Amino acid sequence: xxxxxxxxSGTHLFHLPLEFALRHGGVLHGAQLAFELFGPAxxxxxxxxxxxxxxxxxxxxxxPRARGWWxxxxxxGRALDTTRVRVLGIDHLGGNGASTGPRSxxxxxxxxxxxxxxxxATALLLAHLGEGPAHFxxxxxxxxxxxxxxxxxxxxxxxxxxxxxxxxxxxxxxAGRWIQRQVVQLGIAQGVPGEALALARALAMTSYRTAEExxxxxxxxxxxxxxxxxxxxxxxLRARGEAFAADFDPDAFLCLSxxxxxxxxxxxxxxxxxxxxxxxxxxxxPIEDVRATARALAGPVRLxxxxxxxxxxxxxxxxxxxxSVLREALGAQEVAA
Amino acid sequence: xxxxQLTSPSADTAGLEAFCCSGNxxxxxxxxxxxxxxxxxxxxxxxxxxxxxxxDSTATVHARAGLPCRELAAFKRRGGSLADRxxxxxxxxxxxxxxxxxxxxxxxxxTDVGRAGPAVARCRGVLDRGQALVLAAKDALAAAPGELLxxxxxxxxxxxxxxxxxxxxxxxxxxxxxxxxxxxxxxxxTTALIEELEKGSTVPQALQRARxxxxxxxxxxxxxxxxxxxxxxxxxxxxxxxxxxxLHHPVQLDPAVVRRRAEAGSTTRLVARASRAGAxxxxxxxxxxxxxxxxxxxxxxYAYELDGGDRRIHIGSGLGPDxxxxxxxxxLQQLVAAGGAQ
Numbered sequence: 001x002x003x004x005x006x007x008x009s010g011t012h013l014f015h016l017p018l019e020f021a022l023r024h025g026g027v028l029h030g031a032q033l034a035f036e037l038f039g040p041a042x043x044x045x046x047x048x049x050x051x052x053x054x055x056x057x058x059x060x061x062x063x064p065r066a067r068g069w070w071x072x073x074x075x076x077g078r079a080l081d082t083t084r085v086r087v088l089g090i091d092h093l094g095g096n097g098a099s100t101g102p103r104s105x106x107x108x109x110x111x112x113x114x115x116x117x118x119x120x121a122t123a124l125l126l127a128h129l130g131e132g133p134a135h136f137x138x139x140x141x142x143x144x145x146x147x148x149x150x151x152x153x154x155x156x157x158x159x160x161x162x163x164x165x166x167x168x169x170x171x172x173x174x175a176g177r178w179i180q181r182q183v184v185q186l187g188i189a190q191g192v193p194g195e196a197l198a199l200a201r202a203l204a205m206t207s208y209r210t211a212e213e214x215x216x217x218x219x220x221x222x223x224x225x226x227x228x229x230x231x232x233x234x235x236x237l238r239a240r241g242e243a244f245a246a247d248f249d250p251d252a253f254l255c256l257s258x259x260x261x262x263x264x265x266x267x268x269x270x271x272x273x274x275x276x277x278x279x280x281x282x283x284x285x286p287i288e289d290v291r292a293t294a295r296a297l298a299g300p301v302r303l304x305x306x307x308x309x310x311x312x313x314x315x316x317x318x319x320x321x322x323x324s325v326l327r328e329a330l331g332a333q334e335v336a337a
Numbered sequence: 338x339x340x341x342q343l344t345s346p347s348a349d350t351a352g353l354e355a356f357c358c359s360g361n362x363x364x365x366x367x368x369x370x371x372x373x374x375x376x377x378x379x380x381x382x383x384x385x386x387x388x389x390x391x392x393d394s395t396a397t398v399h400a401r402a403g404l405p406c407r408e409l410a411a412f413k414r415r416g417g418s419l420a421d422r423x424x425x426x427x428x429x430x431x432x433x434x435x436x437x438x439x440x441x442x443x444x445x446x447x448t449d450v451g452r453a454g455p456a457v458a459r460c461r462g463v464l465d466r467g468q469a470l471v472l473a474a475k476d477a478l479a480a481a482p483g484e485l486l487x488x489x490x491x492x493x494x495x496x497x498x499x500x501x502x503x504x505x506x507x508x509x510x511x512x513x514x515x516x517x518x519x520x521x522x523x524x525x526x527t528t529a530l531i532e533e534l535e536k537g538s539t540v541p542q543a544l545q546r547a548r549x550x551x552x553x554x555x556x557x558x559x560x561x562x563x564x565x566x567x568x569x570x571x572x573x574x575x576x577x578x579x580x581x582x583x584l585h586h587p588v589q590l591d592p593a594v595v596r597r598r599a600e601a602g603s604t605t606r607l608v609a610r611a612s613r614a615g616a617x618x619x620x621x622x623x624x625x626x627x628x629x630x631x632x633x634x635x636x637x638x639y640a641y642e643l644d645g646g647d648r649r650i651h652i653g654s655g656l657g658p659d660x661x662x663x664x665x666x667x668x669l670q671q672l673v674a675a676g677g678a679q
Binding site: 003004011012035129 | 646
C-alpha cells in the first residue's frame, strides 16, 4: 500500500505494524499515525484528542491560521501549560489529517475503524515513544478514544478526562449521523460530494447546539430575496457547512461518523482515575448516559455536570469552567499554570 | 494540515492504440522470470489481460492465445530455463520484443547500473513502438529518467521506488517546480540490518534476517554501500530537476555507532539526499525515532521538501519479491483500466 501525505514541519510519523488489524475485521496495510508534540522535551505527557473535525494541531501560534483547535486551554500559561507538560496531538485514523485515511490512500476506501482502533494505535505509539502511563484528555470522539484506551490498554494510562462522551453512542445520535451519511453518500453518487457534505454538516450543527442558543442568536424575521425567504439560522448553517466542506474529505467524514456509531466500551473494565464531564444540554450525549458510565466505572471517578448553552460544543466554548476542572483532574502542580 | 494531491494522469489514447490489437484483452510480455517475475506470474491470472510472452536469459516462449502463468511460475521456481520448453525461441531480446509486440511490456530483469545502455535502448524501443512499459528494474530509469518519464502516461514505475513510484509519477507536474530537496530512506535491506543491530544481533545474523525477508539485492554489497539508494536517488533527482548525480562514494555501516545511537534513544537510517541546488549524498544518518524517515524495514519513505515549508511524504511497502510483484500489478491494473478492454 502507498501513502502520500503532505505535512508541515514539526509533524512526526509513527508507522504502525505493516498489517494493522481493525476491530471489525478490516486491515490497514502500511498505516501511519501523524502527531505533534507541544511543550518541553521532558515532563508529564498529556494526550489530547478532540472531535472528528479536530486534528493533531491542538495548539499553535497566534495568527488565525496557526491556531490549534484547543488553543484557549492548551499553551503556555493555559490550563494545560506547555511550559510544564508535553501535549501529544494525534490525527485520527480514517480521518482528514495525515494519519492513514482516505486522503493518504488516494481515495481507496478505509475499512471500518472505531475509537478502539484509534486507542490501540495510540497505545502502540506511546510504547514506541518509550512513555510510561500518560494522562489522556479527550472530548467527543476523543473522549470515546480515551474510554477505549482506559478499558483495553490500562497500562498506558495514568488519568483520564473524558468530555461529552459515554460508554456508547446513543441511538438518537446514531440516527442523526446515519441521515448525515446518507446525504453524503447520495451526494457522492450524484457527483456533488462537497455540497452534500456541507448539508450534512449543517444538519450536524443542529445536533450540537441547544435550542436556547439558537433561539437567542437567530430569533428574527426572515429577509426576502424576491419571493424566497432567507432565514438567519439557515445562513449560519450554510456558512458553517460550506466552511467545513471546503477542507474536509467526504470519505473521511463517512469513516469517522460511522466510527462514532460503532463505539461501545464496557466501563466496568476501566480502573484508571477518571473524570467525566457531561453537559446536561448536550443533545448528542445525554447526561443520563454519562451518569450511567460514571456509575459503572471500576476505578475512582468524578462526574462533573457542566451547564452550558453550547450543548455538545461546550468543550470548545466553556474555557474557564473546563480549565478549572482540568487543573483539578490532572493535578494542578503537575500540569497547569 | 494535509493538502490535496494530484489525480492520476489521463491516458494518452493515441499511444495506447496498440491495446487490445487482438482478442479482447490487453496482451503482456514479461521479461525477467527470476523471483520477482515468478511472483508476478502468480498474480497475473487476476488481471483482465493475457500473458502472451515470457522471456528469460535463455529464450522466449510466446503464444497469442495466452500462456499458463502459474505453470510457468512453478517451472521457473524449480530452476527451469525457458530454452528447455517446447516451442521456445532463442531470440535476442530486442527482436523478441518486436516480434511479440505485446500491448504492455513488463521489465523484471535484474538491475545492472553499470551497464544501463542495453536497458535504456530496450525501453526506448518499447516506448517508440507505442507500447506501454512497466518497470521493476532500475537501471534504465536511473540513466534516462527524463527521456522515459516523457512517456509517463504509458510508463509504470511503482515497483522501481518500493511502491511509491506511482505517486511520484502522478504528482510530477506539481513536484517538479515546488520541490527544493528530497530525502529518501529507500533501501529496506539496510533498515532491516540496522533494526537487528539495534536489538543486539551480530552483522551475520542481521544479514541473514534481511535474506529471510527477501530484501537482499542480488549483490548484497550494493545495498550496504549505498549504491542501491544512490540509484533510486538518481531516478528521483533526474525526474524532478533533470539532475545528473554526482559519482557515488561507497559508504560503510558501523555497527558500534548504530548501537550507541539506539542506546541514546535515536536511530540510524541510510538516507539519500539531493537538492535542486545540486547537492547529492548518501550516508548513514542519525535520526529521531519520530522522524517521518524512520520507517521500519517493511517500508520505504521519500520526503519532498516543498516551497512554503511543507513536506510531501510518499511511503511504500512494495518490497521483497512479493511486494515488488504487487507494485508491478498496481501499475498493470492502472494501465489496463486506462486502456480499457475491447
